[in-house]
Amino acid sequence: MIDTQLEKATTFNRKKKKTLQDITAPVADSLSEFRSFYKQALRTDVWMLDKIVQYLLRQKGKEIRPTLVFMSARLFGDVTERSYVAATMIELLHTATLIHDDVVDEAELRRGFLSINKVWNNKAGVLLGDFLLSKGLLTALDHEEFKLLKVLSKAVKQMSEGELRQFKAARLFNMDEEYYFKVISEKTASLIASCCECGAISATDDPKMHKMMHDIGMYTGIAFQIRDDLFDYGVDDVGKPTRKDIEERKVTLPFIKALENASLRQKIRARYLMHKPKKKQADIDEIVSFVHDHGGITYARSIMNDYADQALTKLRTLPESEARTSFEDLITYIIERKK
Numbered sequence: 326m327i328d329t330q331l332e333k334a335t336t337f338n339r340k341k342k343k344t345l346q347d348i349t350a351p352v353a354d355s356l357s358e359f360r361s362f363y364k365q366a367l368r369t370d371v372w373m374l375d376k377i378v379q380y381l382l383r384q385k386g387k388e389i390r391p392t393l394v395f396m397s398a399r400l401f402g403d404v405t406e407r408s409y410v411a412a413t414m415i416e417l418l419h420t421a422t423l424i425h426d427d428v429v430d431e432a433e434l435r436r437g438f439l440s441i442n443k444v445w446n447n448k449a450g451v452l453l454g455d456f457l458l459s460k461g462l463l464t465a466l467d468h469e470e471f472k473l474l475k476v477l478s479k480a481v482k483q484m485s486e487g488e489l490r491q492f493k494a495a496r497l498f499n500m501d502e503e504y505y506f507k508v509i510s511e512k513t514a515s516l517i518a519s520c521c522e523c524g525a526i527s528a529t530d531d532p533k534m535h536k537m538m539h540d541i542g543m544y545t546g547i548a549f550q551i552r553d554d555l556f557d558y559g560v561d562d563v564g565k566p567t568r569k570d571i572e573e574r575k576v577t578l579p580f581i582k583a584l585e586n587a588s589l590r591q592k593i594r595a596r597y598l599m600h601k602p603k604k605k606q607a608d609i610d611e612i613v614s615f616v617h618d619h620g621g622i623t624y625a626r627s628i629m630n631d632y633a634d635q636a637l638t639k640l641r642t643l644p645e646s647e648a649r650t651s652f653e654d655l656i657t658y659i660i661e662r663k664k
Contacts, residue, residue: 342661345387348654351647352395355404359391362409363416366464369456377441377453381420384436389659390415390520393545396655397524397538399648407527410468414461414477415520421457422484424450430573473523480519487511491575498600500576502585506547513553514546521545537639544636549659551629554578556664558616568609574599578628580612583621591615633660 349356367378391412398408426432427440428450434440442450458481465474490508494500500508521542525535554577557570570577576599584592595615598608616622636656643649 343654343658345658345662348651348658349388349392351651352392352399352404355395355408356388356391359388359395359409359412359416363413366413366417366460367457374453374456377445377449380438380444381441381453384438386436388416389655390419390517392655393517393520393542394524394527396648396652397521397542398528400538400643400646400652401525401529401531401534403528405527406468407470407473408524410464410470411473411520411523411527414464414470414473415516415523417457417461417464418477418481419516421454421461424454424457428454472526476519476522476526480515483511483515487513487515494576495574498574498576498596500581502578502581505576505578505581509547509550510543513550514543517546517549518542537642541636541639544632544639545656545659548629548632548636548656551578551625551632552660552662555622555625555629558613558622568613571599571609571612572604574602578625579616579621581621582624583616583619586619586621587615591619629660633657 364382367382369375369378394408394412394415395404398404423435424441427435428442428447431442432440433443440450441453461477462474465471465477487508487510490504491512494504494508518539519542521538522535525538529535554570557568557577558579580595580599584595587595595612598604598612598615601608604612633656637653640649640652640656
């Protein structure tokens with residue numbers, strides 16, 4: 326009886342995990358204002374383009390990147406018009422890259438909707454991506470935000486380089502851990518770093534704080550990508566995985582580490598299966614089992630947590646505040662999210 330009561334008390338007192346809605350509550354008004362700003366930036370009088378844009382606006386994501394902008398700004402003051410400009414530029418850039426990715430990957434779905442290239446065609450997808458990129462540039466120029474433009478232009482360059490590095494590694498099948506971190510630092514983390522840096526720029530003129538927030542964003546972005554890579558191998562707290570990376574022969578950290586821990590015979594077999602253009606379900610299941618059995622999941626999760634801890638350590642050099650706590654919660658959410 327006593328044991329039962331203690332168990333109930335422990336369950337009652339256990340800290341409930343915060344949802345993304347809970348975490349973003351402090352910037353909910355800013356996100357609402359941002360959506361209006363973003364829609365305004367997408368306005369066009371070209372009928373066909375407007376139809377595609379309206380379809381695009383229905384595909385609402387988690388808005389992690391604008392949230393990072395606003396949370397970064399709040400660490401140093403208030404969310405300002407510069408913050409909205411930065412968030413809009415970043416969302417335009419991010420959405421453009423997703424649409425271009427869908428064309429390259431011949432994807433059929435995006436956020437539960439048929440992709441732009443599937444509903445219309447590849448040409449429409451490429452042109453819409455170009456339109457969004459141009460709108461991002463014009464948003465910066467219209468508001469004379471040259472510093473923000475410089476930061477994001479560097480991010481675009483790094484993202485493009487990261488994509489090409491990954492493409493080269495996939496063709497040569499020579500991805501190792503050092504190269505992997507180079508790719509994800511450029512391809513994913515550079516934009517998240519820019520979110521944090523631009524948020525800081527919008528609220529403070531201190532270049533040391535800009536650099537610190539860039540570093541926090543870089544660590545967070547690397548952790549974010551490793552979490553994504555873990556999804557494909559069906560970590561225990563995730564629903565049915567898509568196995569998309571495996572099907573597309575993308576070598577990520579869990580597979581890289583598993584290879585390091587395997588015998589020569591096992592390596593040859595795993596590489597052969599991963600390199601197959603068309604895999605049977607049995608091939609995919611064997612790859613997943615191989616990664617689990619050879620420590621790939623445990624290692625990748627450990628490295629993910631290390632990068633999140635580095636971000637949190639730097640963040641905690643700032644004075645304790647409600648804004649800092651919200652940012653800490655967001656970093657925790659990023660590595661614990663289920664999709």
